[in-house]
Amino acid sequence: MTKHDTTLARAGDTDIRVMRAGEGPTLVLLHGSTGASSWLPFMARLAERYTVIVPEHPGFGGSTPPDWLDNIHDLAYFYLDFFRDQGLEDIHLVGQSLGGWLAAEIAVRNTSRLKSLTLVGAAGLRVPGVEQMDPFLCTDEERIRGFFHDQAMAERTIARLAEVEDEDISLANRFTVARLSWSPRGHDPHLYKWLHRIDVPTLLVWGDHDRMFPLSHGEEYARRIPGSRLAVIGECGHIPTVEKPEEFCRELSAFIDATEV
Amino acid sequence: MQFFNMHLMPYADVDLEAIRDHGTAWVTFSNRHYDPVKGADLYNRYLDELEYADEMGFDGVVVNEHHQTPYGLMPTPGVLAGALARSVKRGKVAVLGRALPLVNNPLTIAEEFAIIDNLTRGRMIAGFVRGIGAEYHAMGINPTESLERFNEAHELIMQAWTRPGPFVYSGKHYQFNYVNPWPTPYQKPHPPIWTPSQGSSQTIRWAAQNRYTYCQTLSPIATVAKFFDMYREEARKAGYEAAPDQLAWSNTIYVAxxxxxxxxxxxxxxxxxxxxxxxxxxxxxxxxxxTNVESLKRIRAAKVIGKAQTLDDLVKSGVVIIGSPETVREKLEEYQDLAGFNTSITKTQFGTMPTEMARDNITAVATEVIPHFRDRLPRPVDNKEAVNA
Incomplete structure (x- = not known):
């Protein structure tokens, strides 16, 4: 597995932890509600071809939520500062779930440092009539089962939970997730109005059995973002990066390589 | 000691089997189980019980606020307090309390409480709470903003009651160009403020610093004593000795x-x-x-939530007092001395209890218990032990 290093990086007056590995085009991955506490196999796979940068959002991983962090818009502006302060350009921005919503909020504001955008099982929209799991009204175990289509994989994740999980960190992560997404639940009612502003190549990756933000959310993003393409991954739940890493990486690489030509 | 009669106004006709099947009676337990014909009877019956408690000599009556549950049918307690304002002739009318962070316009609470205070000619007690966690699911308010909203709403209401209007209020969560409520409270500078809590250290400190009466809800008496000690300690830090009247134990008593x-x-x-x-x-x-992460971890580790409890458990740990008049008097004396409170907020009806039982219980508490405590103050436990030795 590609070796990664972890450093602290600063934007404004806020330090965040950043995992980094690989060489090649810059790929920034914005994590979802469970944080970015470990270097996952799909990251290592991508680091064989790209410079993979995984920042941990302020308020995650046990860091004290900054006073300025009230909503997803604050976080979007923070990352625009972060990209500038770190001198990142031609970024292939990839966000999953909460991080997908964040990536969309960043992109409607400013795409000047983005080369492409990929949203994976992204939050951010409300699709009328579509039933979603309430991630705040279930146990940790129920939530994990809700993430996966393959329930055997869910059970293995649950079994590992006690050994790998730091309770302080996971509870602090839940705090920040609630701060950003409690109400309106997991979306910004005004985001859809501005998705047409996204003027970089956009890929949407969705599991066909996503119960958190079902496929209709991907279809809605596809309708709203000009020229975007929706790639549906079969037999897959909310987290294609973990449940179907090979398929996910294949889709993403093909997309990124096409934009690099 | 002063005694208040508190009602939760449960939907006593609830299908307990349906709650058991669903797993909870809150937020997601469907209101298809609510029958307004039965509900109408219950509201009138419960108001009658509170009025009866007033006639029998309780010092006041208490209503509170919960949302989307048969546990308590008072999502807008001011309506019930308004009904009681005209029928409760002697005692105080306490709303313990309104959950400030749940409203997007706290001025409505300043107005509502001021009306009740006017109607009762100054017999109103104002309760400010954050509401229990379930209300944040029910009302769609972000629980991570709960404390901020509470503090800001409290500041706004206090200003609305004590500063001549109109004036501008500009906060993070609430903004008004014109704060100028009609009416203002009858009591000056404002009604007494009580703060019920499950024992958050932040709330205890805040209540002590503001000299508000602190009410401990649904807890074993040893825990109650610990929290009241914390209040007294915070009062000393704030430069004064807390009076026993500032401490209220919210309990349940049943006498036969x-x-x-x-x-x-x-x-x-x-x-x-x-x-x-x-x-x-x-x-x-x-x-x-x-709650903060430390309290949350403590509560999760204790794994007490959701565990079935028997009446014996509750009696043994001193969450409730059940017994003959003599037993009840003895226990209450012991608890009063242990925890050092001088206000008892007493539920005499609970769960599915029918009205005859509830009324007999009110009679028994009023005639067999209250007179015994009328002039009794908490006695320090150390002295008592010295006497026993």
Whole structure:
């Protein structure tokens, strides 16, 4: 597995932890509600071809939520500062779930440092009539089962939970997730109005059995973002990066390589 | 000691089997189970019970606020307090309390309480609470903003009551160009403020610093004593000695002619209340941000939430007092001395208890218990032990 290093990086007056590995085009991955506490196999796979940068959002991983962090818009502006302060350009921005919503909020504001955008099982929209799991009204175990289509994989994740999980960190992560997404639940009612502003190549990756933000959310993003393409991954739940890493990486690489030509 | 009669106004006709099947009586338990014909009877019956308590000599009556549950049918307690304002002739009318962070316009609470205070000619007690965790699911308010909203709403209401209007209020969560409520409170500078809590150290400090009466809800008496000590300590830090009147224990009392009979009669109704009406999963009771991570870990580790309790458990740990008049007097004396409170907020109806039982209980508490405590103050436990030795 590609070796990664972890450093602290600063934007404004806020330090965040950043995992980094690989060489090649810059790929920034914005994590979802469970944080970015470990270097996952799909990251290592991508680091064989790209410079993979995984920042941990302020308020995650046990860091004290900054006073300025009230909503997803604050976080979007923070990352625009972060990209500038770190001198990142031609970024292939990839966000999953909460991080997908964040990536969309960043992109409607400013795409000047983005080369492409990929949203994976992204939050951010409300699709009328579509039933979603309430991630705040279930146990940790129920939530994990809700993430996966393959329930055997869910059970293995649950079994590992006690050994790998730091309770302080996971509870602090839940705090920040609630701060950003409690109400309106997991979306910004005004985001859809501005998705047409996204003027970089956009890929949407969705599991066909996503119960958190079902496929209709991907279809809605596809309708709203000009020229975007929706790639549906079969037999897959909310987290294609973990449940179907090979398929996910294949889709993403093909997309990124096409934009690099 | 002063005694208040508190009602939760449960939907006593609830289908307990349906709650058991669903797993909780809160937020997601469908209101298809609510029958307004039965509800109408219950509201009128419960108001009658509170009025009866007033006639029998309680110092006041208490209503409170919960949302989307048969546990308590008072999502807007001001309506019930308004009804009581005209019929409760002697005692105080306390709303303990309104959950400030749940409203998007706290001025409506300043107005509502001021009306009740005017109607009662100054017999209103104003309660400010954050609401339990379940309300944040029910009302769609972000629990991580609960404390901020509470503090800001409190500041706004106090200003609305004490500063001549109109004036501008500009906060993070609430903004008004014109704060100028008509009416203003009858009592000056404002009605007494009480703060019920499950024992958050932040709330205890805040209440002590503001010299507000602190009410401890649904806890074993040893825990109550610990929290009241904390309040007294915070008062000393703020430069004064807390009076026993500033400490209120929110309890449940049931009196019958013998201990055995009291236990037998109270059991099904109390167990329905604690294991049925009150049952909820931890993620509903404690959403992220409602408490700090340390308290949350402590509560999760204790794994007490959702565990079935018997009446015997509750009696033994001193959450409730059930027994003959003599037993009840003895226990209450012991608890008063242990925890050092001088206000008892007493529920005489609970769970599925029918009205005849509830009224007999009000009579018994009013005639067999209250007179005994009328002039009694808490006695320091150290002295008592010295006497016993």
């Amino acid at each position: 002619e013998s201990d055995e009979r009291a236990m037998r009669e109270a059991r099904p109704h109390m167990e329905a209340m604690i294991n049925g009406f009150f049952k909820m999963p931890v993620e509903m009771l404690l959403p992220p941000g409602y």
